[in-house]
């Protein structure tokens with residue numbers, strides 16, 4: 578759901594009253610009908626829009642400032658602030674101070690906040706007028722707007738028809754959903770990725786894509802970003818925006834940010850596989866998808882269980898992450914009896930490299946004890962194995 582122009586004007590003009598009227602509403606599935614009825618009493622026909630705003634704000638609590646204007650759809654599409662901050666940092670590092678960043682799919686202005694925070698100049702455009710009006714409101718809350726007394730630089734434009742020249746870099750974030758359906762074909766994104774790249778071919782560009790997109794043909798940098806264990810995006814950067822690296826993982830957990838790239842040592846063709854150490858480590862999805870498992874292993878003093886499978890092992894858990902204390906290796910067929918002997922009551926199951934469904938396996942195990950364990954089901958060489966481990970442990974700096 579979204580807003581029309583009149584609704585955004587109403588929400589903008591009545592922002593303080595709306596914040597006050599919605600602060601104590603439950604806004605749960607159960608209460609939604611009575612909440613909307615109460616809001617209609619106060620705000621008349623605009624009660625629905627007010628309820629949507631309040632629900633969207635609730636959905637991003639702790640992630641975005643609560644005074645921002647946003648609808649359900651734009652809330653779902655918004656970039657995590659730590660990811661846009663890291664992108665702005667990269668643009669500043671690559672292009673220098675004072676450059677102009679044109680965000681051609683600006684939506685509600687999330688990237689704009691990060692760009693302004695980094696001290697860069699920002700121009701936002703979007704094809705959708707209600708989104709632009711929300712961006713105008715949200716960007717006017719940025720300290721730099723308040724300090725200059727100026728209006729944010731925004732315009733309505735199709736990203737495939739360059740409306741301005743002179744930007745030093747383009748940011749684009751094509752929509753990956755249409756009417757609730759996920760779009761996987763880059764040519765079907767809104768706007769389509771190939772047309773976007775053609776339109777801005779003479780300007781450095783950073784384009785956000787779904788993490789699963791086939792980026793093997795991209796000549797520049799592909800940066801995979803994850804937040805608290807979930808891979809959020811693959812951003813394609815033009816070569817001018819990188820320092821020679823072509824793959825990067827940006828791993829954000831709470832306040833902890835880790836960046837690694839393919840300029841790190843990866844051990845060449847040498848095997849990194851050895852016997853399990855004290856801990857089994859499941860590297861972050863951004864590292865796996867960026868193809869940086871070997872680089873990460875070497876940097877952290879870890880090694881692999883099998884060169885072709887993305888599980889690592891070592892005698893410590895890397896800072897800011899989690900791992901599992903290794904207890905024993907058993908053939909898959911013996912897992913049930915081994916866990917019974919340990920009086921296991923619950924088990925976190927990780928599977929990679931073998932065709933095992935964790936939910937079905939959990940049912941088959943019929944655990945009756947009380948102790949928590951983890952099991953890593955994988956392949957080492959030609960053996961399908963189960964590595965029985967203690968429950969997930971966090972390094973001292975981990976914040977999950």
Ligand SMILES: C[S@@+](CC[C@H](N)C(=O)[O-])C[C@H]1O[C@@H](n2cnc3c(N)ncnc32)[C@H](O)[C@@H]1O
Nearest residue numbers: 654655656682684704705735736750752767768
């Ligand atoms: C995924 S959202 C962008 C989210 C934004 N980067 C953020 O972090 O909040 C995609 C945006 O692209 C806009 N859009 C879709 N087609 C467009 C086009 N041809 N030109 C400009 N904007 C377009 C949509 O209106 C929507 O606001």
